[in-house]
Amino acid sequence: MFRKILIANRGEIAARVIKTARKLGVATVAVYSEADAGAAHVCLADEAIAIGGPAPKDSYLRGDAIIQAALDTGAEAIHPGYGFLSENPDFVDAVEAAGLVFIGPSASAIRAMGLKDAAKALMSKAGVPVVPGYHGDNQDPEHLSGAADSIGYPVLIKAVAGGGGKGMRMVEHPSAFMAALKSAQGEAQTAFGNAAVLIEKFVEKPRHIEVQVFGDGSHAVHLFERDCSLQRRHQKVIEEAPAPGMTEEMRAAMGQAAVRAAEAIGYKGAGTVEFIVDGSEGLRPDRFWFMEMNTRLQVEHPVTEAITGIDLVEWQLRVASGESLPCAQSDLSITGHAFEARLYAEDVPAGFLPATGTLSHLRFADGCRADTGVRAGDTISPWYDPMIAKIITHGPTRGAALAQLTRALEETEVAGTVTNLSFLGALARHAGFAAGDVDTGLIGREIDALTAEGAVPPAVEALAVIAAAGLENGQGAGFSLWAPLRRPVPFEPVAVVEVEAPGRITVEIEGRRHLCERRADGWWVDGAKTGARFHTDAAAITVFTDRAWRFERVDPLASAGAETATDLTLAPMPGLVKAVFVTAGQEVAAGTPLAIMEAMKMEHTMLAARDGVVAEVLVTEGAQVEAGAALIRLEEEEA
Known part of the structure; x- marks a missing residue:
């Protein structure tokens, strides 16, 4: 076994690898960019080395700097995590040329699977079914x-x-x-x-089912399948293992095909063989086809670990250090069912735009596994993927595991940024998903229902007013001799609170009155227990019930009539101005692309809101801007 390894990654996967390395007594070296100097993975590692600026090209994609950091610290091997350099065969060659071990497959195996057309030709030759x-x-x-x-x-x-x-x-x-x-x-x-x-x-009712494989360069085994059909724009949202509706006949056929794929390229380490499955007539062994092979550990690997009891990172370290496969295929079995939900900082109503912010509060539910690379107080940076955590649950049956996931999502608390938490909760409660009737088009068909905000419950609104008044602990501020203390609260809509006694407050919102009582077991509103929890910070009030309700704070000194200028195109998120398509004096029609912004692996095109003439271009290509920054100004419309 290695004495020391370097992890060429960041965030939750770096923290995940450190956890297993520590269990095995292996020392770890973290690398970090300027943006990650105080990140969780840096604090967890035994050593940490700075490798460059915040942009990935200046840090996490600098293979030479990473290799030098490994040499300087005496690391014997490099674990790539996923993303960044994990599937870069040239990096693998450079690691080995430096006398280090790459904890993953060979460069030739990565190259064999790097281009989809060549990979499919290779798989067809190996007897793996292709579309x-x-x-x-x-x-x-x-x-x-x-x-x-x-x-x-x-x-x-x-x-x-x-x-x-x-x-x-x-x-x-x-x-x-x-x-x-x-x-x-x-x-x-x-x-x-x-x-x-x-x-x-094109497969009419496609399901995305992938098989976890593991090889030692000579032989391979499979660790069963994961269903990743719940996707939005080809990005996975919730994954599960095993696949609902899977038969033993089809599982055997898919597993054998995946093993053939791995052994055809002499695969070493953890990998995933992805299949597209026609689910229009149930799962049949003649209705699955090879899509691609991911030559690395997958984001969703925890669900496989949950149902097999195998630590895949431990297997990676053991095989990379020269050991053979830890067990044979016959030794592997499935126990129960597992789900993983990906919690992101993103603005769902705005079209799932990635978001930033400082996590003023972060709490995960008891009883679930939460793989995360952030803590309360950390900042979600515009430079990297906006994942906050992966929430994983495991139960004896699919229904039990899904019920645990639903509850875990309800009890997860995040404040300081907007998230997709409510969206994930709506998915977990979706009747079709609960029944196992999933395909890759489910989210697209149901997107309106899944993203509907819904009306704020009156009890939640009343509690938000109490928090806005600074009365979360149930104690009043001030003194009134003959009547309850009554005062207005900066809130939208206008609200008033009356403190009748310690722990007893009446909230009035647009003529509606609610009696709020702070009891030993929490807040009650109008005689009903709410189970609500609060978090307040300078920007917002968050009330947690079965979901998070966020209320922006109202500035009582702000101009009541202030409006946003309709002539301005503003940055919807912090990020890089990748392209600008217009110049001053240019006529544009409504819907004309004005500029492209890039943040957190996502591009967003800004379109002209109306017909008009460009008055000013306020940014240049390559500029890094904050959310709300003015990018393009149109000339004022004539009266």
Whole structure:
């Protein structure tokens, strides 16, 4: 076993690797950017080395700096985590050339699976079923159109170097093929520097089921499947293991196919073989096809650990240090069911825009596993993925595990930034998901219901007023001799509180009166127990019930009639101005792209809100701006 390893990553995966290394008595070295100097993974590691500026290209993507940090600290091996350099074969070569061990697969294995078309050809040769399609080199549009006709519509155009849904278009009719092809190729060229695409049959009711594999370079085993069908824009939201509705016959077929895939490339370490499954007639062993192989540990690996009892990071360290596979296929079995929900700092009503902010409060439910790389007081940075935590539950049955997940989400408390917590709760309570009737289109079909904010319950609003008045502890401030102390509260809508006695407060909101009582077991409103918890900070009041209700604080000195100028295009999030498309004096129509911003692995295009003429361009390409910064100003409309 290694004495010391360096972790070439950040956040929750770095913290996760440190946890297992500590269990095995292995010392750890963290690397960090300027933005992460006080991050949780830095504090957890035995040593920490600064490697550059906040942008990933200046730090976590600097393979030379990371390797030098390993050499300088006496680390024997580098664990890449996931993302950043984890699937970069050139980095693997450089690590080994420096005399270090890369805790993962060989560079040749990563290269074999790096391009989707080549990977599918390799898998087909190895006897792994692949989706009917065209994976050739001929990129002539007429040839690709003919291939689509042969495959049969609907078809999927996919970038060969793709990921995250970029360079992907579904086409239902031949008449729409050429426009979709041009759009996909353009996006692929921008995102990956490679415009090549492949054409595949579009699966009508697709499920995304992947198999966890592990190899030692000679042999491989599978640790069963995960269902990752609950996706939004090709990004996983909630994962589970095992897959609902899975039969033993299909599990065996998928497992054997995944093992063949791993052994075909001499795979070493943890990897995931992803399959697209036609779920229109249930799960059948002749209805699954290879999509791609992720040559690294996956974000959703905890659900596999929960149902197998295996620590996959421990296996990674053992095999990378020269040990054989820790057990045979016959030694592995499934116990119970597990779910993982990805908690992000993102503004759901604004279209799931990534958000920033300082976590003024963070608490996870008892009884669940929460893998996180942040703590209360930490700041969600615009430089990296806005994940706060992965919330994992495990139970004897799917129903029990889902009930635990629902409760864990209800009891998770986050303040200081907006999150997708309510959205995750709505998914966990969705009747179709509860029944196991899932496919990759579920969220898209149900998005309005899943993101509906709903009216604030009167009891919650009354408690928010109490918090705004500074009376969360139930004790009044001030003195009134003959009548209850009555005073207005800075709140929207206008509210008044009357402190009748310690722990007894009446709240009046637009003519509605609510009696709020602070008892030994918490706050009661109008005779009903609420179970509510509060958190207040300078910007907002958060009331936690079965979800988080956030109320922005009202500044009593602010101008009552202040309005946002409609002529300004403002940054919806902190981030990088990646492109500016207009110049002063240019006429634009409503919906014209003005600029593109990039933050937390996401691009957002700002569109003109109306017809007009650009008066000023207030930013330049490459500028880093805060949320709310003015980017483009249009000339005032004529009266």
